[in-house]
Amino acid sequence: MKQYLIAVILVASSGLGASVQAQVSDSESLATQEVPQAVAEQITCDGPDIGMMGRVFAGGVVFTATCPGNHANYIQALVYANDAQGTNARLLMFPRPGDDPADSLSNIRWFPETHEVTEIFVDPESKICRTEGRWRVEAEGRPKLIFWRQTRDCDGKKGWRIVTDRRARR
DSSP states (O other), X not given: OHHHHHHHHHHHHHSOTHHHHHHOOOEEEEOGGGSOHHHHTTOOSOOOSSOEEEEEETTEEEEEEEOOOBTTBOEEEEEEESSTTOTTOEEOOEEEXXXXXXXXXXXXXXXXXXXXXXXXXXXXXXXXOEEEEEEEEEGGXXXXXXXXXXXXXXXSSXXXXXXXXXXXXX
16 A cells, blocks of 8 residues: 555656556565575675665566665665575676676666666766666576666756667667
8 A cells, every 4th residue: 555655646746657657566675684694795885784675576586785875876786586585696787888887776766567777876076977777687687788878967957978779778
């Protein structure tokens, strides 16, 4: 019931309708002692030790841990496992254009039906101030970059440059 109310509020206030509704998925809060050891060992950020969230996603279970962020970015590390017990747990590494893969994402939006996650990252101190990425989590929990755009405009209103080509979006 609580998730339904949240979805209704988001739909009513955003005007995005189905895309917001698609993001509502069942996630479960896990106390620190409920997190499988194999999952906890994968986290590389120095986040607070307050437990994690887990959700069925892309044929397995994705556990999320909050990492240190700032006023513009809510950062999370994602660990994929075959099941809720943490079997074959591995930190998801997200490929990015021209950079090493990232071990965490910012301001995540979930799309369970398509097995996709998105991020919006804002860094006013960087030459490229705002980036937006989209990944499809494929077999065995492997993220594939399918869309990336970036701009020097921190508000994200102009100057966008798409970095991925159309073939990546398939």
